[in-house]
Amino acid sequence: MALSLNRSALRRYIERSIQDLPALPTAVTRVLELTENPNATASDLDKLIGSDPALATKVLRVVNSAYYGLSAEVSTTSHAIVILGFQQVRNLVLSMAAMSLVKARTQAMIQTQYAFWRHAFGTASTARMLAERKGCSVETRDIAYTGALLHDLGELFLLANFPDLLREVLRQSAATGIMMQESEQRVLGIDHAEIGGMLTQVWKFPVELTDMVAHHHGPYNEMPSVSVALVHAADYYASLCGFASVPNGSFYLDPFVDEWLNLREEELPAFFEAISEKVRDAETFFDLI
Ligand SMILES: [Fe+2]
Ligand SMILES: [Fe+2]
Incomplete structure (x- = not known):
């Protein structure tokens, strides 16, 4: 067909x-609305999460992992x-x-989805570590973590809804050696960063999150915002x-971001070890997503 x-x-x-995607669960939409309200308290957030027992159970299992x-x-x-903290929860x-809304539905896709999740959690942990290294505020660390976790949401969306098209994208990318997003543009006329940006817009996620998702690839004409730079660099280092998530994934580091980060070669082994450990720890809750 497609x-x-x-x-x-x-x-x-x-x-x-x-x-046409299904709406977010009511409790989650209300959590988002709460975020917009500067007077919202931790107890308001707690009440909302508590109103959805399945959600509360998931949060506790992840927190205790x-x-x-x-x-x-x-x-x-x-x-x-x-x-x-309020923001992190x-x-x-x-x-x-x-991630639950775009998850794969058939057994055949589970393995690919698993690679996406490892990539997502690897990138998220890397974004937080890079933010700490740069001395960013706690808010920036948290938002960069979330942006990194969701940055390839568009890929998951393609996997869940258009697995044949995604297979064709990957086939062409492997045959020609071009990066995934270029192959998507050739085959689909749209790439997963743009798709992810649209998804977060449809769900009315904060604009900063949409920016991180939609612009995580570069190249950039100037130094992007700190949160976009963190997600972009984290994507690269987690892949390295x-x-x-895929063989011809995110192996491009923009020169502006590279210069800003100034990560030295000798820092990499310890850095990679820390990323691997975080991904291993996250594996205990992949079944929850
Ligand atoms: Fe990507
Ligand atoms: Fe990625």
Whole structure:
């Protein structure tokens, strides 16, 4: 079906299916609304998460996983908010909801999806480590983490909804050696960064998140915003560390970002070890997404 359509028809077809996606769960939409309200408190957030028991259970399981490395068990969402902070719990809820909505439906896709998730968590952990290294604020670290977790959402969307098209994209990318996003433009007339940006817009996620997702590839004409730069660099380093989602994934580091980061060659082994450890820890909750 879709494969026989031309590029601009395919683009329209994909755009329409983005608009047709199911809405976010009510509790998650209300979490987003809460974020817009400057007077919102941790207890408001706690009440919202608590109104959706499945969501509350997921949050607690993730918080208690090895990934967060907490010394004591967290048994309530209010405790989770105290420990991780309002922003981080909110970001966790948004990320899990977004990833659940675009997850693969057949067994055959599970393996590819697994590689995407490893890439997503590898990139997210890397973004946070880079932000710490640059001395960024806690807010920037948290938003960069979430942006990094969601940056390839468009790829997951293609995997779940257009697996045949994605296979063709990957085939052409492997045959010609071009990067995934170029292959997507050739085959589909749209790439996964643009698709991801549209998804986060449809779900009314914060603009900063949309920016990180839509512009994570570069090249840039000037130094991008700090959060975009962090996601872009994290994507590159996580891929270099062995957590690329696809063979011709994100092996481009923009010179502006490279200069800003100024990561030295001798820092890489320890850095890669830390990324690998975080991905191993995250594997304990992949089944939740
Ligand atoms: Fe990407
Ligand atoms: Fe990526």
